[in-house]
Amino acid sequence: MTAKPRLTHDHARRLLGQMMRIRSFEERCAELYTQQKIRGFLHLYVGEEANAVGVMEALSPQDKVVATYRDHGHALARGVAMGPVMAEMFGKAGGTSRGRGGSMHIFDRPTRFYGGNAIVGGGLPLAVGLALAEKMAKGSGIAVCLFGEGAVAEGEFHESLNLAALWKLPVLFVCENNLYAMGSAIERTESETDIHLKAAAYRLDSRRVDGMDVVAVEAATRGAIEHIRGGAGPVFLECMTYRFRAHSMFDAQLYRDKEEVERWKERDPIKRFQTWALAAGLLRDSDVTALAAEVAAEVDAAVAFAETSPWEPLADLEKYVLMDEVPA
């Protein structure tokens, strides 16, 4: 694996800006949820931003991404435009999936974002297949699959890791271990809580990363990609992270202590990186102020885009159930 990248000012600004975009977008989503502009389930990523940003920073345009139902951060970091993501939250026709998927199902063809998958573990076989096609067609892309540690208990996790390792496929598995599968603590669901060890049993390169450190995640991802693009098969990253907010908007969080949450908040990936970058002289206070203003304006514009976007016409209800052609 490669060492930590040497950060430039622009690079540091981009990493911080991306994390701030996700945080700010989601905080606005929570408000919009209480206003009933956003309905259904809303799973916020607050606290876990360093994972999406660190991973996506290291990817190339030809790479394919498969995400989970907690997918806003992944989509935004991958480069899906914020306006259509917000419109998708509203269920509007201007949304990434024309509003048909909602919060849990962001899909975006231009950025090769193959969806938020809301069946835990269900995205892993898709990533294996995306990578299989890439390998068979001698493409240069890799498939990146993000999932939580809850997925590790599903059979699809084991089937997928075995297939990917057996066929030496270009897949990067990223397990965002936030220690809770909804309300079930990892000690209550896993006989082996060191998830990367399970992955190693399938004979793929497997390591654990501090998922609250965006630079560490990016460095680990770059190392992993080098390994994968070199044809050495899949890599597994276990990113240790924490969800600061409830599982979804319906969650009263009876299963964990407030002190535990507060302890993890001290490791807030945004505060931590910002403090470090300022101290290291990579960023100035004026950068942070400017970023905050840029992000606020982008979120405002995304909300305005969603508000003014039309609804899908009722007459189109059954459209896309069967396709007339494979989109080019």
Next chain:
Amino acid sequence: MSAPPRRTTYREAVREAIREAMLRDPRVFLMGEDVGRYGGCYAVSKGLLQEFGEERIRDTPLSESGFVGAGIGAALNGMRPIVEVMSVNFSLLALDQIVNNAATIPHMSGGQFAVPLVIRMATGSGRQLAAQHSHSLEGWYAHIPGLKVLVPATLEDARGMLWSALEDPNPVLIFEHVQLYNMEGDLDAAAGPVPISGAAIRRPGRDLSIITYGGSLSKCLAAATALAAEGIEAEVVDLRSLRPLDDATIMASVARTRRVLIVDEGWRSGGISAEISARIVEQAFYELDAPPARLCGVEVPIPYPKHLEDASVPQAESIHAAARTLVRPGPA
């Protein structure tokens, strides 16, 4: 000048269809349990590994959800996979991928992605394989919007449906009845792709319509021959596709004959026959001289002994009897 027809089996016709697809399109590959070295559980893919190599005739571990999902992912990324699942009972291990991903992604993505995937699997009873290898669950799959469900019952369809299914931009499930693999007959040497929409009238008749598909077709045709000896002319409709259903052909037949018997191996409650019956009542009620009749599988897990297995699903004799009762009610 056309070549003379040649003797072939259903199994060979499916194999020939796979070969043709592999030769025509480099994006096509076959993947499944024991499709390569073993030659396929029902010997469908025998010899293909030697011809196409293990990259394209791809043996998989026993991971139905994993490799069916991988087929979906490969289809999303430009390939045209043919995934073989050994039996419909095993496909239940891949239901998540088929129902939650293949059938939903086009709509859930607002039409950004299509899943041009073909999944073939064996279905049905008749080989004394008992209750975990013998069921007919294609009717379940026909419940799912976003899927197409094909049930080839003839050599022409076994040979011709695959390429059309591969050209379809949607996930297509092909159900091959286990009792058909050894079926032998003449196939036109020039036989090739056939349309996959629409039912076919396999035998015209005026006194009743027998609507069926797959492994029950030959039994219905045998029953029709026996009925003809008694002066009853049955029209036999082969559905060919369970989703979509060809309402037009069904209703036109019913309008001609005014009586209908629906035959399938699946269980009666909530089965495909119930759906067809409901459609006939909704669309052709006033054409009918008698209520639609159904002859379905007995509601029992398919048992192992031959006499019990045979009694679990419609046979030519029971079809014959049910049809006769429909046309000539009262004591035989």
